[in-house]
Amino acid sequence: MSEELLTVRNLVTHFYTYRGIVKALEGVDLTVDRREVIGLVGETGSGKSVTALSIMRLIEPPGKIIGGEVIFDGRDLLKLSDEEMRRVRGKEISMIFQEPTLALNPVLTIGLQIQEAIETQDIRKEDTEKLATVMLEKVGLPDPERMFKNYPHELSGGMAQRAMIAMALSMKPKLLIADEPTSSLDVTVQAQILDLMKKLVEEIGASVLYITHNLGVAAEICDKIAVMYTGNIVEFSDVLMMFEEPLHPYTQGLLNAIPKLGHDLYTIGGEVPDLVNPPTGCRFHPRCQEALDICSKAKPQLIEVKKGHLVACHLLKY
């Protein structure tokens, strides 16, 4: 069994809107190994969520996955039939979302919603109920039997997120995709949820693709980080190296932008590009201080510049 669990190659996803074609993902490359936590970091609009949804094949019209490969555990997910893909979801790859109280069905009890996730042919109904209650306990919810009968609107944000985690991990998936799971929670609750996730994921031996716009949070729980900018991965390396030696100008900008006492606030100049008419060549070049002539003409590929450190930038060839 290879080390690689998920390999995304050249993933392209477009959205056909009345304003034009939004080129959300323009060739995304990503690797997640087994038992690894990978962070996917980027600004709003960089395409992080679209990447996650594309991997899960949950992109709906007017969006469409145009091309690329998503190789999971040896199979290309993009080539599976709808039914086969459905069987992958929830069982081999699970996903949790940003606003847990909105992501839960308001008219069903949370116990039932977890039970749903567990239902397969092999397990009987009475057992799924028990299993669901056990999961509620595992995620640290008090009084699991009573909690089972509660409705989502009766839960706080933190509790609801725990319930979602219960749902997602109940079938012991190989990969958990977490799309900004703590962004809408209080800071203290955030820490608790992160700890919970770390613990449970290690227990079942799963990998995590952790999506966030917050580099600090990513640094806390991720082994490696992929930085995303406007539809492309621009840098990918393990956490330490990324913080010590960021190679891509955008990553450097992000790190500089973290407020430090005693220093002026640094911002990356320019605006986020329009995805309908993105800049030619390297999409970051209009905002890049060190842009070369070639940067506006040719798109840089993501290449391994040092061991385990990939960057997509023309500067590094010279």
Place this chain on the structure above:
Amino acid sequence: MGDDMFRNVKNEAQRFVDKWAEEHRYQIQDVKFTMYLWRRSRLSLVGSGIVVALIVVSLLAPHLPLYDPFELNVQNRLLPPSWEHLCGTDQLGRDILTRMINGSRISLMIGAMVVTIASLIGLVLGLVSGYFGRKIDEAIMRLTDMFFAFPRLVLAMAVAAALGPGINNTMLAIAVVSWPIYARLARAGALQVKNEIYVEAAKSIGAGHMRTLFLHILPMILHLIIVQATLDMGGVILEAAGLSFIGLGAQPPSPEWGLMVSEGRHYIHMNWWVSTLPGVAIVITALGFNLLGDGLRDIFDVRTRR
């Protein structure tokens, strides 16, 4: 010499227009967007087409080469549709097409009057209710609740019965039943808007109540009222025809559509056109207004969501 002067003026004018277009860039884009949406919605185009055609025909009616809508011609009674009488004749020999066209004037007038009266009453009451709140709000809302407790038509009929037959009473009756919706709309809009920051700002620099109400709140809800009014036109025309049908509305010899359908129903076993064709007029008219209203609503919906 004159040429130069002319060219100068032209250049000045051009510069002025360009500057104005630049300053009002967003509004122009806005209008263009609205026109785009309008064209894209086929149904609302059809609706607007029908309504416009209707208005034109009803305005031109007296000048069109038609028969006399009231002239009795008993020898020619109950003639089926033919080249001379495109929609046939009724039980008194009158040309049905002529009466239908004249009926459009009546229906449009009823619709316009009722909607105007109802929306004005409702608007005022609703704005006052939402803006001033508390006791006034309670009172007015209780009143609208009472009106909503009745199925609309039943109440209209009771009012019409009480007032007596005739078109004017019909209009009154339907207006009485229609205003609560506008009041609710206006109130909702007022509630929403009165808490907005710019209204607070306006009040803090001393703008009076009336000014706030009209300058700030009204424009925000105007589009809702327009949509409701357009949709209501269809409903009102149907209700008026319904009242006439059962005998409470227009009276003979008025060429009102509902009345025509009612008069014709004694002949449906042999002479289907007397009842059927006026009904078609009702359908087309109501359809036109409903399509238009729906289209308008879609357009405003997209605009507000943007």
Place this chain on the structure above:
Amino acid sequence: MVLVLFGVLVITFLLSHVVPADPIGAILGPQAPLEMVEKIRHEWGFDRPLYEQFVDYVWRVLHGDLGKSIRTNRAVTRDLMNYFPATIELATFSTFLAIVMGIPLGIISAMKKDKIPDHFARVFAISGISIPVYWLELVMLIVFYYQLGLLPGPGRLDPYMTYPPRVTGLLLIDSLLAGRLDAFVNALQHLIIPSFVLGMFGAASIARMTRSSMLEILRKEYVRTAKAKGLRERVVIIRHILRNALIPTVTVIGVTYGGLLEGSILTETILAWNGLGQYATGSFLYLDFMAVMGVTIFIAVIYSLTNLFVDILYAYLDPRIRYG
């Protein structure tokens, strides 16, 4: 709600009594001698001060006495009880058809948004509010009865057929109870045209509401979660989408039922359907005060009860309202 109903009483009373037209005079005819008109007016109590009449009336209503109809010379309450079942039968059957036609239409319309089924459904929905009920009934009669002879004409039963013994007043039930299968079938046939037409109108508004509700739900986050869990499509549609989308539809069904009561007023006369609608129309035209008030109040009460029932149902279906 009590306040509202009281207001209803007030409004109805005012309408019937503060009236330009004079019913007694109308019924007796313009030739009637003045003393006779006055005498009858006194008998009926119409010459007392308005306030007195109102209090007296409210008192009696609270005891179930809705007065006596000038036209039929029976207690209004009795009249209402007599004619009520026919309309209920029609309204219920029509609502059933409306639900069966409307909900699937709304669902398909939402799921295939902007494609052919959606356009058809939208046109259907708009036609539903653009077509006069009575006109469509006439057209159906013309086509299916007078021209094609496929369906029976006016009336609840064929003229030659006898009514089964009256237990509930609902023909479908009474005929079954009496073992009269022929009456049952005949009654069913007679129900087809009116309930189909009325049902069509109900279906239009139900489809509309279902469609917009579906469209809103389809955009919700939890639908995506359900799919991300790998649930079967059928489960997602029924348990997650419909279970939420159909809740507002319940409200519309309640409104539709009320609307059908209205529709019955317009159509029962044409169809010789001796129900509430025919009674109401007659009362309105005759300015039969007591009957007018009685009918209006009765309909308003049914309407309010239906709405109340729908509200309760809504609360039951949506836990957010139930548990606040």
